[in-house]
Amino acid sequence: MHIIALDIETTGFHPENDKIIEIGAALVNLETRKIEAEFETFINPGVPIPHVITNLTGITDQDTGNAPTMDDIRADLIAFIKEYPIMGHNIGFDISFLESNGLNLPNVRLDSMDIAHIAIPKAESYSLEIVAEKLGMSKPGQHRALKDVKDNIEVMFKLLDIYFAKNSSEELSDIIEKSLSPWKDIFKYAIRNHNTQIVAYDEQTKQAAKEAAKCEVKPNTLQEVAPHEIEQIIPENSGKKTIIAVTGEKNLTILNPSQYLDRNLFRQLTDKESLSPEETVFALKILPLLRSANYQLSSTEVSFPSNIKNLWFDYCYTSYPQDIIKTLKVANPIILTHQTLARLAKSEQLDMSDANLIIDDIDEFHNNVQRAFTMHYSERRFADSSLSEGIKDRIAILFGYIGMMYEKHGQSFALELCPYHFATMEWQKISDLATKIAEEAEDNSEESSMLRFLEKSKNGSQNLRIEIMLAMDGSPILKITPLNIGTMLAEKIWPIPSTLSLIGTAITYKGESPAGTYLKKLLCLPEDFRVETDNSYIDTENVDMPPAKDPLFTTNADNYLLQNLDRIEKPVFILANSQKAAGMIHHKLALPFKEKGIAVMAQGASGGIGKIRVKSTKDPENTVLVGTYDFWRLLSMEAGITNLKTLIIYKLPFPPPGTTPFKEPEDFNAFKEYALPITGLKIKKIAKTAQKTILLDSRITI
Structure with missing residues (x-):
């Protein structure tokens, strides 16, 4: 029983425009677990290799200059692959590039990403590099074709061993027997021949909560506070039910109904006469997690690949099961997301009449509630x-x-x-x-x-x-967004609880008078609702630059970073106003600073958010991150990058025109009454997590 393991390196991510620069492949005997033959070659792409690719792979124009072209090696590669199944990590990417070069291979395709998702219920990232590290392998992630092939082979065997050593049942065997997955025969073989002497993978562990002073949350106040953890805002011995609405998924008591698996619906899936490849991965991932009859599995405990993610919504609850309704009545405190609070309040399923309601990250509450009620029809x-x-x-x-x-x-x-x-x-x-x-x-x-x-x-x-x-x-999608969120909050939430505490690290910005005006108006809070600001010092440095709209701004800003970034304390976050801008900054900085031992990672250019988060926490003193405000929020939300040494504001993230999240009244000045306040709050929020802020774009002061 043999397969071909394959990997390619390319000049970019788009097969219609980018080129192959290296191919690695190996013939693997599944019974002996040995590599029996190898194929490795550079490919001359006929175009210069971008700096970002050289930074990632180490492959240069000198390596590929005298290499064969794809036409030169096509016949040899086809002869090597023969009719064996082709395995790779995200193999669709590799196959798409081969097809764009005239290699339309009919072979069965095996994506080892499926095995990773089945064997590891939840991970920050399922990239080959991160999975290999979890399995204790040395120096993975070299981004060289044959090295990645060999890593992938080892990862595949380890994951199959881990899964089938832990899980063996008639039900599991029945799912595999009914499966239409290309992995079916390998699964059946692995059930009988897995290695029982396995080394457990590095489980994703929760960080221990740091001892920190309680944050004094004041009742009936719009209150600006220092950065904090959830534990710091839970009141002690209040004597009343406490409901806390937050932005992340840490320590939640209640989720949305659609985040809980409906076992009866899942049973309908496993009882089907046949299961598609996607249904197979879904079922094999979920089944081992349902050992306890009373356990309520939630989507926060599992991660799915993009082609399977929507399957969850076919097998989840559409309304709360009885045990969750009971929890709503007896739990104290109740910790839930902004979106869940809004849905429960609107449907009147959550009794807040004699409760202390605390809403954290109040500056993001309107946006999150609006997203909760926005409908997408297709x-x-x-x-x-x-x-x-x-x-x-x-x-x-x-x-x-x-x-x-x-x-x-x-x-x-x-x-x-x-x-x-x-x-x-x-x-x-x-x-x-x-x-x-x-x-x-x-x-x-x-x-x-x-x-x-x-x-x-x-x-x-x-x-x-x-x-x-x-x-x-x-295909068309009809998106319907409600613009009366503030009115709904004023009717369904603000008057109900016994006390209402609205807190955030940024509720006002420099120059706003009176403080909190924008948020109070946005959220339809009473005019006399008390506001308390945090006047702690933010260390800022303004760098002399041309105006942000001046053609010379980008050149001067890039030169400043090239000349000073190695001396600036890290970790550093460079705030860009778009993902495209972040990619351009990364293109300029990544290679020169890699040679100095500094890792520059950017949104959209350095892998997924989980991979960047994992890599950035390993050596923060030599890490520079580049991205938008939303990218920073994703990094920081789940115990990620929360303590920056330096924030560099490359360009202010003003929202694009026409995106005001409410109905604009007559004589409305969109810049002064929306763009300026929302940007000022965002900048202040990030700056309060950094020891120093450097402004290259100083159109707003902090």
């Missing part, structure tokens, strides 16, 4: 529902009309509908058909409720923003 969302085939056919026509509307009127990523659009003949077709479909869908299913909401929203209102967007495959 044909695919209804395709697998219990609606009749006749209704599904009409929904397909409806989204055809929506796509035609976008083709005629759309000019960018999203088409925001205005009164002009609602008066067009194209929208009239959409409106009429939406009405007919909603009338036919009379049951109480979630899909029918969605259709009725869609019908009510069809002509827009001052409280809704309706947009048509395109999915990756070009």
Whole structure:
């Protein structure tokens, strides 16, 4: 029983534009676990190798200058691969590049990412480098083709051993027998022939809570506080129920219903006559976690690859099960996310009448609640529902009309509908058909409720923003965003609890008078609601630069970083105003500072968020991170990068025009009344986690 393990290195991530620069492959005997033959070669891409790729792989133009072309090695590679199954980590990436070079291989494809997800329920990252490190392997992640191939082979065997040494049952064997996965035969072999003398992988461990003084949370106050952990804001012996709403997923008591697995629905999956490759990975990952009959599995305990993530929503609860409802009544404190609090408050499922309500990160509360109630409609969302085939056919026509509307009127990523659009003949077709479909869908299913909401929203209102967007495959998505979040909060949350404490590390910005005006207006808080600010000193340095819109700004800012970054205390976070800008900064800095032993990692250029988080915490004194505000929030939210030595503001992250999250009143100045306040709060929030802030773009002071 043999397979081919394959890996390639490339000049970029897009097979239609980028080129292959190295290929490595090995013929593996699954019974002996030995490599029986190897294939390795540089490839002359015919174009210069970008600095970022040389930084990643170490491969230079000198290495590939005299190497064969793809045409030169095509026949040899095909002869080496023969008809064996091809295995790789995210193998679709490698195959897509081979296909773009005329190698349309019909071989079975095995993605070892599937095995990693099955064997390791939750990890920060499932990249080959991070998984290999978890398994105790030395010096993984070299980004050289044959080295990665050999690492991948070792990872595959270790993961199969780990999974099947821990898990063996008739039910598991039955799932594999019914599976349509290309891994089926290897799974069956591994059940019988796995190594029982395995070394456990490095489990993801929770960091011990640091001893820290309690943060004094004041009742009925919009309060600015120092950076803190959840444990610091839980009151001691208050005598009342305490409800705490937060932004992350640490220490949560209650989740949304859709974050809990419905065992009865999952049983329907495992009882199917056959399971697709995606269903196989999902079932094999979930099954070992359900050993306890009373255990309520949540999505926070597992990670899924992108092609499987949506399966969770086919097998989760749509409303709270009884044991969770009981928890809502008896738990104290109750810790939940902003989104969960908003949904429970609106549906009146959470009794807050005699409770202390604390909302942390109050500056992000409006945005998170708005996202919780924003609806995304696509044909695919209804395709697998219990609606009749006749209704599904009409929904397909409806989204055809929506796509035609976008083709005629759309000019960018999203088409925001205005009164002009609602008066067009194209929208009239959409409106009429939406009405007919909603009338036919009379049951109480979630899909029918969605259709009725869609019908009510069809002509827009001052409280809704309706947009048509395109999915990756070009299909239309209708996005409906509520703009009356503040009004809902004023009705459903603010008057209910016994005490209301709204806290955050940034509730005002320099120059705002009176302090807290923007947040109070955004959240529809009473005018007399008390505000208390934190006037602790923020160490800032303004660097003399041309204005941010001056063509010379970028050149001067890049030169400043090249000349000074090695002397600036690390870890450093360089704040960019877009992911594209972060990539350009990374392109300039990564290679020269790698030679100095400093790792520069950027959003979108250095792997996924989990991989960057793991790598950045290993050697923070030699780490520079580059990205947007949202990137920083993701890094910091789950016990990641919270203690910066230096923040460098490369360019201020002003929001793009037309993104105001509420209905703009007459004579509204979008810059002064929205863009300036929201940017000022973001900058202050990051700056309070750093010991020093350096401003290259000084349009806002801190």
